Amino acid sequence: xxxxxxxxxxxxxxxxxxxxxxxxxxxxxxxxxxxxxxxxxxxxxxxxxxxxxxxxxxxxxxxxxxxxxxxxxxxxxxxxxxxxxxxxxxxxxxxxxxxxxxxxxxxxx
Amino acid sequence: xxxxxxxxxxxxxxxxxxxxxxxxxxxxxxxxxxxxxxxxxxxxxxxxxxxxxxxxxxxxxxxxxxxxxxxxxxxxxxxxxxxxxxxxxxxxxxxxxxxxxxxxxxxxxxxx
Numbered sequence: 001x002x003x004x005x006x007x008x009x010x011x012x013x014x015x016x017x018x019x020x021x022x023x024x025x026x027x028x029x030x031x032x033x034x035x036x037x038x039x040x041x042x043x044x045x046x047x048x049x050x051x052x053x054x055x056x057x058x059x060x061x062x063x064x065x066x067x068x069x070x071x072x073x074x075x076x077x078x079x080x081x082x083x084x085x086x087x088x089x090x091x092x093x094x095x096x097x098x099x100x101x102x103x104x105x106x107x108x109x
Numbered sequence: 110x111x112x113x114x115x116x117x118x119x120x121x122x123x124x125x126x127x128x129x130x131x132x133x134x135x136x137x138x139x140x141x142x143x144x145x146x147x148x149x150x151x152x153x154x155x156x157x158x159x160x161x162x163x164x165x166x167x168x169x170x171x172x173x174x175x176x177x178x179x180x181x182x183x184x185x186x187x188x189x190x191x192x193x194x195x196x197x198x199x200x201x202x203x204x205x206x207x208x209x210x211x212x213x214x215x216x217x218x219x220x221x
Binding site: 031036045099101 | 113142149150151152153154157167199201206207209210211212213214215
């Protein structure tokens with residue numbers, strides 16, 4: 001019940017395309033859903049986060065879609081750029097963060 | 110900007126050694142965390158602390174202990190290092206629960 005399942009493990013997208021990463025959770029007590037971005041040699045950095053009282057949150061090219069009834073949330077990266085190439089982690093929290101296993105995104109020029 | 114500083118980027122130690130990993134944050138955050146990151150496994154919580162001298166076990170505390178004598182400093186201790194503790198260790202801090210966690214750049218620890 002504590003797991004967060006993330007897919008896909010890896011993703012290759014052409015420059016300008018849309019990258020989509022999906023996460024699913026079981027624990028309905030989770031009330032905070034952040035996404036972290038990690039570049040090689042660096043720690044994860046918060047990208048965008050959502051709480052379950054809204055179904056979508058957008059910040060620039062990054063959008064979280066949240067489906068409370070399905071217990072799923074996803075990250076959409078519009079107009080993907082080579083500089084977006086990184087590993088992305090979803091997470092869910094009631095108190096401590098439970099992380100997904102990560103998605104390695106490669107954006108090809 | 111919040112800064113979380115981990116004392117070493119790379120560390121090589123021998124099996125059986127006692128190993129100390131240090132983490133300092135400069136934003137007066139209440140909560141501090143230690144994670145390990147392994148390929149294909151994501152980030153797993155080892156220990157966390159929500160106040161000075163307070164600590165709680167995370168998901169994988171076996172073989173580790175922690176110390177938080179000052180608010181800004183959180184240490185991870187490997188009592189007797191083993192090869193299966195070779196990993197990337199990440200420290201993080203946050204103001205409170207369900208607030209953004211700020212991560213250091215990690216310590217890559219190799220146990221030979």
